[in-house]
Amino acid sequence: MNARLSRRDALLRGAAIGVLKVAPLLGLGDAVSALIAQDKDPARKPTPWNEIGPFYKKLAPNQAKLRGPNDPGLPVTIAGRVFNTRGDVLRGAKIEIWQADHLGLYDLDGYRYRAALVSDSEGKYSFDSVMPGHYPARVCQHVHYVVTAPGHRALITQLYFATDPVFEGDPDGNYNRDPLVLSRELVRPVTLSGDPKAVQANVSFELVLERA
Ligand SMILES: [Fe+2]
Incomplete structure (x- = not known):
């Protein structure tokens, strides 16, 4: 059965x-x-793996508001749902994220722009942040993810932004200008909302884990 x-x-x-x-x-x-x-949704492809990088820190706080009211940089809200490849909603999945600030700097002493979130009863997660900056060791703007859920393989990946100037408006053709961007699927569309004085970026990033 x-x-x-x-x-x-x-x-x-x-x-x-x-x-x-x-x-x-x-x-x-x-x-x-x-x-x-x-x-339940139809079966889904697993989210592609991507490098963990050198700046992961354990014990990040469970906070969805990473952006302070006066933080410089473009505000961005990133949201999505967590599933497995069978299409089951994964509630209570742990989603650890970390990123550079708008200038491309990581907080290595504290937990600025770092969080450990938990997916809700519908598998949803979201956080408010700023668009990460570029930094010398990496070509593209990105957010790092480690996603874990009981009975599933950990997903280590990165989110990229279709609006990244590096892609020159053509993420299909140029996504591999960063040699670490191995999959076009990880480059997500960005929509803008708000009035011209308070523009806000919005990105959807679904996470699909493989069963252990
Ligand atoms: Fe990074």
Whole structure:
């Protein structure tokens, strides 16, 4: 019996004993399908691996607000969901992120622009930061990730930005100008919001782990 069938059976059993309430206008089969759709997506490709780099620090704080009110640099909100390759939502996954400040400097003494987040009941995570700067050892702007969840292989990767000047507006053609950017998939679109005096960048980055 596959996992999808057993989940359906469990939901149908729940309906039989009254745990699952079904709206009168919705058939039981439709209701169960809707519940499964909320919880499960089609199979997904694992997020590509990328170098961990030299600046990882353990014990980063669980804080989603990395940007102070007067921090220089372009504000950016990065958000996404955590899944495994079967499409299961991973709740309670630990997402450690770290990045340089807008000038390309890492905080090696403290935890500025570092965090250890936990995905919520829908597998979501997000944090507010600034667009990382370039630094001499690396060509592209990037954010480092280590993502862990019980029963899954740790994902070590990096997020890149399609607006990085290095790509000259053509991330498809130029993503490998940084020899460490091994996958085009890690270069994510950037959308801007807010008024002209307070522009804000927004990036979506989904994380897909392989099962152990
Ligand atoms: Fe780095």
